[in-house]
Amino acid sequence: MNKCLSRRARPAARLLAIASSAFLTACISSTAPILTDGQPLLGEHPRLQFYTLRDGAAREPATETFRFTDGRYVPTSGTRKDIGPFTLHAFEAGDLIAQSIRPGHPAEYAIARKLADGTYLLFVIDEADADEATRAKYCGKDPGSECSVTTQEAVLAFARATAAKPHASGGLAIMMGQ
Secondary structure (H helix, E strand, O other), rough: OOOOHOOHHHHHHHHOOOOOOOOOOOOEEEOOOOOOOOOOOOOOOOEEEEEEEEOOOEEEEEEEEEEEEEEEEEEEEEEOOOOOOOEEEEEEEHOOOEEEEEOOOOOEEEEEEEEOOEEEEEEOOOHHHHHHHHHHOOOOOOOOOOOOOOOOOHHHHHHHHHOOOOOOEEEEEEEEEO
16 A cells, blocks of 8 residues: 555644645655745644544544744644644645655655634645646656655755645644643
């Protein structure tokens, strides 16, 4: 089974830490974090409730508290152990890009789409959303592996392609306070 596909079966919190999951077909990653301008876009100490969206329902709730330090959100307490540090980056049309930065793991990328104040739909940035020319230009890929990117330009190209597609599954993050 595709490594990225199996990760999508976990709660979205991982890809917001990303960071999260989305039930698509393929995701992008990088050997190290590419986006370097992480901002405290959710405040300095957000408390978030995460859900996996599956079969038309929000499932598997998990609550996490984070602290913004050194340009990233770091989990300080919560119910999930698979959530690590992540960064948030302003993107187009009010969307955010989340980048996981768990030591010893590839960086992974997702979009956090604001649905209402304090409520975000989370879905992974999926290489399959891009056209063949974009995949050929930006994916460094070994057979049987996910798309590995090496530049900010590549992350943004795939993010634009994914953001342009409708997404009803993935994860939900709700701000519970500061």
